[in-house]
Each structure stands twice: as C-alpha cells, then as structure tokens.
Amino acid sequence: MRRSIAALAVATIATALSLSSGASAAEHTVVLHHMELDKIEGEMRVGDVVTFDNRSDMAHNLYITYSDGTVDNLDTQVPGVKRSLTLRVAGPTVIRCWIHPIIKSELVVLDRDAAADK
Amino acid sequence: MTDTRLFILLAFALVLTIGAAAGVAPRSPDGMTVTSAFVGRVSAAVGVHVPDELKAKYRRPESIPAPSSNPLTPEKAELGKTLFFDPRLSRTGTVSCASCHNPGFDWGDGLKRGVGVTGVPLPRRTPTVLNAAWLSALMWDGRATTLEQQAALPITAEHEMGLELEEAVARVKAIEGYAPLFEAAYPGEGIRTETLLGALASFQRTLVSAEAPFDRWIDGDEAAISESAKRGFLVFNEAGRCSKCHSSWRFTDDSFHDIGLESGDIGRGQFAPPSVVIMQHAFKTPTLRDFRMSGPYMHDGSMASLDEVIDHYEDGGKKRPSLSPEMQAITLSAQERADLVAYLRTLQGPPLDVTLPRLP
Numbered sequence: 001m002r003r004s005i006a007a008l009a010v011a012t013i014a015t016a017l018s019l020s021s022g023a024s025a026a027e028h029t030v031v032l033h034h035m036e037l038d039k040i041e042g043e044m045r046v047g048d049v050v051t052f053d054n055r056s057d058m059a060h061n062l063y064i065t066y067s068d069g070t071v072d073n074l075d076t077q078v079p080g081v082k083r084s085l086t087l088r089v090a091g092p093t094v095i096r097c098w099i100h101p102i103i104k105s106e107l108v109v110l111d112r113d114a115a116a117d118k
Numbered sequence: 119m120t121d122t123r124l125f126i127l128l129a130f131a132l133v134l135t136i137g138a139a140a141g142v143a144p145r146s147p148d149g150m151t152v153t154s155a156f157v158g159r160v161s162a163a164v165g166v167h168v169p170d171e172l173k174a175k176y177r178r179p180e181s182i183p184a185p186s187s188n189p190l191t192p193e194k195a196e197l198g199k200t201l202f203f204d205p206r207l208s209r210t211g212t213v214s215c216a217s218c219h220n221p222g223f224d225w226g227d228g229l230k231r232g233v234g235v236t237g238v239p240l241p242r243r244t245p246t247v248l249n250a251a252w253l254s255a256l257m258w259d260g261r262a263t264t265l266e267q268q269a270a271l272p273i274t275a276e277h278e279m280g281l282e283l284e285e286a287v288a289r290v291k292a293i294e295g296y297a298p299l300f301e302a303a304y305p306g307e308g309i310r311t312e313t314l315l316g317a318l319a320s321f322q323r324t325l326v327s328a329e330a331p332f333d334r335w336i337d338g339d340e341a342a343i344s345e346s347a348k349r350g351f352l353v354f355n356e357a358g359r360c361s362k363c364h365s366s367w368r369f370t371d372d373s374f375h376d377i378g379l380e381s382g383d384i385g386r387g388q389f390a391p392p393s394v395v396i397m398q399h400a401f402k403t404p405t406l407r408d409f410r411m412s413g414p415y416m417h418d419g420s421m422a423s424l425d426e427v428i429d430h431y432e433d434g435g436k437k438r439p440s441l442s443p444e445m446q447a448i449t450l451s452a453q454e455r456a457d458l459v460a461y462l463r464t465l466q467g468p469p470l471d472v473t474l475p476r477l478p
Contacts, residue, residue, distance in 0.1 A: 059443035
C-alpha cells in the first residue's frame, strides 16, 4: 500500500513538472528533395524531435549548428532513409549538408517554456 | 495485322516504355541497356532520341551572378584582368594568377600538380577558373565560399604566390598606373585589400565558357554533335552514373565526395569533425566544361588517361567507410565507353576572346 502511494506521488510530481515546463515535445518531419530542404513550418522548441526524410535520389549528411556553436551530426542518409534528432539548444540554428554545402536552412529554436508565437 | 498481333506489339512497346521510364531496363549481352541499345540501333535511321526534360537540366544560364556587395562592372573586370596577369603579386615577382590559370590550358595549367614560387609541387591539381561565378564552394576542399575570399588564398599560400596581402597592396600602390584603374573600378575606395580581391573576383566572374557543340545541341541543333556523342550523353546520365555528381550545365554539383582514390590527403575532412566519416577523402566535384581530353585527371592529377578514369569508375574506387554512396561499380561496353568519350569531346568550346592586358 505504501509502495503504491509512493509510486503515485512520484507520478504526480513528474506530471506536475511536465506541465510546468510548458507544452510537451512535438515531432516534426522535414523532407529532403534533391538539393533542398522543405520549408520548415511552425515553431520548433528545445526537446522537439525533428525527423529528416530523404526523398531525393542522392545521399545526404545533414548537421545542425546551434546558437552556442555546438553541432549535431545526423550521419549519412542514403535515399529513402529517415534520421531524427532532438533539438538541444534554443536560439538561431542552421541546418546544412556536409556533402552539398548549397543545402542550407535556418530556423530559431524556442525555449521549451517560451510563449507560443501568435 | 490481326488484333492479336497488334496487341502483342502494343504490349512490347509498353514494356520498353515502362522500362525506360523506370530506368531499370535489362542489359543486352554487349552491356548496353536494352533501351539504350534500342535507341542506338534506331539512331542509324532516325537519330537518338533524348527527352527534352533531360536536356533542360543542362541548359546554360542567361546571366552572370555577382554578389550585391561587389556588383560586376566592366571597370572592375578590366582592373581584375590586369591584376590577374601581374606577376608582381607574388613574392618573387615571377608568378601571376595566370601562371597556373593559363588561358591556353583552358584556364588551368595542364600539369599533374601545380608549381608556384618555391618550385615545390603543390598537393593538388590546378582547377580551371572558368565559370567560377557560379561556384558555391571554392577550392578542392571548399575552404572558401566566395570568389572574393578565394582570391586571397593563392596569393598568400607559401608555395603558390607566397605574398602577404599587405605587401601585395603596397606593391600595387607603388605602381603608378594602377591608381586610375582602381579609381575607375572603385571610385573613392582606394587601393585596399578589399578592392584588390574584389577586382580579381570580378574578372574571374567574366570567364564563362564559350558555347560548345553540346550547347548548340541542347538548344535544338541536332547536327551539332554526332550520334555517338548523343548516345554518350545517355551513358553519362544512365549506365555510367556520371551525372550523379557531374550535374547541371557546369557538370558539377559543387559538392564533396570520396571517389575512392588512394591518397593521404583527406580533403574536406580537414574541416569536418572526424565523426563525419563521409567527408574523409572527399573533394569537390570538378566541372567537365571545356574538358581537357589530354588530362591529367582527378584532384591529385593521378590519372593520365581517360581510359584509366573510366576503369576507376567501373571498379567503384577503394572500399572504405567514407566512400561516396554514389560510387557504385558500373560496367560499360566498348561501344558505351567510346560513346562517352565522344560525348565528353562535345563539352569543349572555342577559347575565350580575352585580350591580354598591358601591365602598368
């Protein structure tokens, strides 16, 4: 009985923390067409998961440079392969391809708690 | 013709059409795809048919791009040409930009590896500067992203021209005849590093390949290239897989690939974290415009003949983790190889009509 109460308390606290940190993490899909990325629609926040779907006929190797200078590399994606990452840092962010420097997309990753842009 | 025979004929035509559209046609015993072989056989009577949408990918642009920070003007190009041919921009006063980017060698040097002021062979082959206006990544390893940035690199490289930019500017300032050229090109801005490099970049933007037989064919002149070259164009785009990287009207994707050459030079890998395996040994795809049939070939000039190059691509290159996924072993028949070479010959236009400057 005590264990059940403790577990319930932990779950309640976790839920409360989750609610206090704003909206839950969202999932986004960005499609790669030949030498360009789909336009990124909507807001992206720290903790959101972005999936890159390579629907081109060539291999790509995307990487994301965050506002603090750190980089996440998505490794090589041959045609038909999807790769995902979780956004780590808020601020201006650049997505590029190591193989094809002409591919470039910029976005602003919002804080988890930032108010939605109306 | 009976209905049954008509139906069989229609079905056969449908199979060929679907096979061609899907690019998965089976191969005939001589190594050509059935569709290509079919096209080749028909060519004697009615000519090779190439889809317009494929041709459209290779159509030349209408105008030369230039950055808003350095718009292209005739005055800048004239100044840049004078600087380009001036050996006083090198430490020894003996090497100009044109020493390695020689108009007579299609703006390259025809050497396996270039040589500068020290006489030490450079690590890589000299690329042409033709059509540089459209480049989004410059140098074999992409370490410059604009022509203005790039212009500084050979001047300052120890084994190329070996001169500090400040010294280059000082030398140009000391040559009386340059002042009016700079004033015409950059009114009120003076002789500075930025104007010197901007002028060199501007001149290079004017170096656009002259119309080649291939261009006339793309524009609709069927007699501009041979039937063999037209079949070679199909080989280039299909069985040969060349267009996977040598794409667009410049025949380059401006991108970086490890094509599996034996070399200690890791190229683009110097600028990527080691975890980015795909960039190890990766080099920029060179243009094939004004392709020099006499070679040498590859970023390191390591191949002397086109046969050697085609053999390399048939083999698929050294198998290692960084090998480009686009590098897949191919098999070409003797006829396909000959057609491919015939096609590559059509990419060379006449020399540019450039008048040499009189140096001040």
